[in-house]
Amino acid sequence: MLQIHNNLTKRKESFVPIDPKNVRMYVCGMTVYDLCHLGHARVLVVFDVVYRYLRQVYGAEQVTYVRNVTDIDDKIIARANERGEKINQLTDHYIKEMVRDADALGVQHPDEEPRATRHMDEIIAMIQTLIDKGYAYQAGNGGTLGDVYYDVSHFEHYGQLSGKNTDDLRAGARVEVDAAKQDPLDFVLWKAAKPGEPYWESPWGKGRPGWHIECSAMATCCLGNHFDIHGGGLDLQFPHHENEIAQSEAATGEKFVNVWMHNGFVRIDEEKMSKSLGNFFTIREVLEKYKPEVVRFFILNSHYRSPLNYSDKHLDEAKAALTTLYNALRGVTPGEGGDVQAYTARFDAAMDDDFNTPEAIAVLFELAREINRLRNNDALVTGQLAAELMRLGRCLGLLQKSPGEYFEEIEVTEQMIAARASAGASIDIKVIRADEKKKIEKLIEQRSLARENKNWAESDRIRDELAAQGVVLEDGPQGTTWRRE
RNA sequence: GGCUGAGUGGCAGAGUGGCUAUGCAGCGGACUGCAAAUCCGUGUACCUCGGUUCGACUCCGGGCUCAGCCUCCA
Numbered sequence: 331m332l333q334i335h336n337n338l339t340k341r342k343e344s345f346v347p348i349d350p351k352n353v354r355m356y357v358c359g360m361t362v363y364d365l366c367h368l369g370h371a372r373v374l375v376v377f378d379v380v381y382r383y384l385r386q387v388y389g390a391e392q393v394t395y396v397r398n399v400t401d402i403d404d405k406i407i408a409r410a411n412e413r414g415e416k417i418n419q420l421t422d423h424y425i426k427e428m429v430r431d432a433d434a435l436g437v438q439h440p441d442e443e444p445r446a447t448r449h450m451d452e453i454i455a456m457i458q459t460l461i462d463k464g465y466a467y468q469a470g471n472g473g474t475l476g477d478v479y480y481d482v483s484h485f486e487h488y489g490q491l492s493g494k495n496t497d498d499l500r501a502g503a504r505v506e507v508d509a510a511k512q513d514p515l516d517f518v519l520w521k522a523a524k525p526g527e528p529y530w531e532s533p534w535g536k537g538r539p540g541w542h543i544e545c546s547a548m549a550t551c552c553l554g555n556h557f558d559i560h561g562g563g564l565d566l567q568f569p570h571h572e573n574e575i576a577q578s579e580a581a582t583g584e585k586f587v588n589v590w591m592h593n594g595f596v597r598i599d600e601e602k603m604s605k606s607l608g609n610f611f612t613i614r615e616v617l618e619k620y621k622p623e624v625v626r627f628f629i630l631n632s633h634y635r636s637p638l639n640y641s642d643k644h645l646d647e648a649k650a651a652l653t654t655l656y657n658a659l660r661g662v663t664p665g666e667g668g669d670v671q672a673y674t675a676r677f678d679a680a681m682d683d684d685f686n687t688p689e690a691i692a693v694l695f696e697l698a699r700e701i702n703r704l705r706n707n708d709a710l711v712t713g714q715l716a717a718e719l720m721r722l723g724r725c726l727g728l729l730q731k732s733p734g735e736y737f738e739e740i741e742v743t744e745q746m747i748a749a750r751a752s753a754g755a756s757i758d759i760k761v762i763r764a765d766e767k768k769k770i771e772k773l774i775e776q777r778s779l780a781r782e783n784k785n786w787a788e789s790d791r792i793r794d795e796l797a798a799q800g801v802v803l804e805d806g807p808q809g810t811t812w813r814r815e
Numbered sequence: 816g817g818c819u820g821a822g823u824g825g826c827a828g829a830g831u832g833g834c835u836a837u838g839c840a841g842c843g844g845a846c847u848g849c850a851a852a853u854c855c856g857u858g859u860a861c862c863u864c865g866g867u868u869c870g871a872c873u874c875c876g877g878g879c880u881c882a883g884c885c886u887c888c889a
Contacts, residue, residue, distance in 0.1 A: 340819085357889095358889075360889080361887095361888085361889095366889090369889045370889055374889090376889095403887095404887085405887075492818085493818055493819060494818065494885065495817090498817050498818075498885075499817090499885065501816085501817075562889065563888080563889025564820095564883075564889080565887095565888050566888080566889065569885090592889090595883075596889085597882080600881075602888090603889095604887090604888055604889090605887080606886095631827080631828070631838080632828065633828085635820085636820095636821085636828085637820090637883085639827085643827090644826090644827065644839095647826080647838070647840085648838090650838080651838050653852095654838080654839095654853095657853080660852090680829090688829050689829055689830075689836080691829095692828095692829070692837035693837090694837090695838065696836095699854085702852090702853055702854065703853090781848080786849070789848085790849075790850085802851065802852090803850085804850090804851050804852050805848095805849095805850080805852090806852075806853095813852095
């Protein structure tokens with residue numbers, strides 16, 4: 331049975347869906363004013379795997395995954411102003427870029443991707459409900475008329491998720507005191523628009539939502555007042571998720587979420603990667619050096635709640651490990667059936683244990699070794715094991731390409747295209763790839779001829795020539811195979 | 816200061832009250848024209864000090880160290 335570490339109770343618990351016919355999960359997605367960095371990649375990949383596994387357990391049609399986009403906030407306004415763009419020009423652009431990155435990483439699309447600006451009615455309605463129920467107030471003297479705040483003192487369970495109590499929070503020197511707030515812990519639900527700022531009409535005048543309310547509104551709108559899983563990066567635990575609980579439960583009078591999941595940080599040199607520290611890598615930058623599947627493997631080779639240290643060395647290791655896995659699949663024709671239960675069971679047991687992907691990956695390597703042991707003796711069983719390896723890999727979003735695709739695919743650069751264009755050759759990427767492949771295979775043929783004649787010098791020369799292009803040759807009983815490094 | 820989480824072999828990273836994680840790198844062997852890939856074999860690993868126990872890396876307590884949250888951040 332699936333066990334999940336619930337951050338609300340700080341314990342691993344058996345996962346019992348509210349409705350097994352409709353398991354519902356909401357994950358806080360991006361605020362779209364810049365390219366996604368590796369921290370975002372981790373959220374995308376981790377919850378993609380959660381989604382895939384839930385679909386496997388409960389059925390593909392029985393899971394609803396919602397990942398929102400926050401497309402209005404102070405940083406977006408600031409960035410749009412810097413660039414002299416309209417905010418939706420900016421946000422549309424970065425949403426596209428985000429989708430590109432997510433697709434590259436093999437992240438499946440959520441069932442819904444609501445945007446804050448398209449749920450303004452629900453947001454305003456929820457704020458109104460909070461005011462009506464006495465959980466929110468308009469700023470009085472000293473505040474900007476039209477600001478609406480959430481009254482934390484009215485919400486009994488405030489601090490449960492983050493393990494904080496309101497007295498400690500008030501005592502903390504870092505809580506900024508704002509004259510408009512009745513209590514320093516109160517947070518803004520609706521911000522009055524300053525001149526020149528984008529705004530929506532509301533009962534409190536022109537303005538925009540505060541940071542947390544949009545998630546409460548979108549989550550309850552898409553998934554109902556009470557749903558199963560809410561996820562996001564650990565840095566959202568406080569105050570964002572704490573405030574979401576306060577808003578949602580006060581407004582609906584129902585429990586908001588059963589299970590809270592937070593993935594750990596990506597670190598660089600033992601320090602959190604973050605925008606404020608400026609020590610982040612964008613997904614785009616990393617994908618210039620490593621295949622997306624390598625990045626995905628790197629992320630999943632650590633448990634989602636552990637810190638993940640980024641370095642080229644670790645990515646190189648991930649690449650080597652993935653190569654081993656794909657090597658096992660080479661030259662094998664997958665076949666159904668066979669006695670693979672032991673592997674399935676161990677893999678599922680690992681996933682059932684709070685999505686223990688490193689343990690699940692270990693099972694993949696054991697399959698690979700067994701395939702390599704048997705490949706020259708038992709084609710039938712080898713094929714069955716290979717099919718199992720790919721099937722388990724699918725649950726992690728790994729090993730879904732053919733080994734040929736994985737090893738032979740070349741990066742077609744702008745320069746290559748330009749060079750070919752000026753030479754009058756086709757600039758169709760498929761044609762370029764085919765041409766490159768032909769060139770390599772021609773050289774391999776020449777080398778095979780040399781080897782038949784025991785002309786080792788020529789044979790090695792060709793091998794070195796290809797190696798210089800990043801092509802590795804492997805001589806086997808069935809001839810020579812090649813792969814790109 | 817308050818509150819979390821973590822400290823495992825050369826590196827990365829799971830896990831368990833007594834029994835092989837796994838990967839990368841290393842070493843020895845097989846295979847190979849040589850390689851590569853692969854297979855076989857190989858490494859006195861569990862921060863520290865006490866306690867519980869027949870037995871603890873694994874449970875409990877103290878200490879040390881690291882990271883994070885308490886302010887925007889996935």
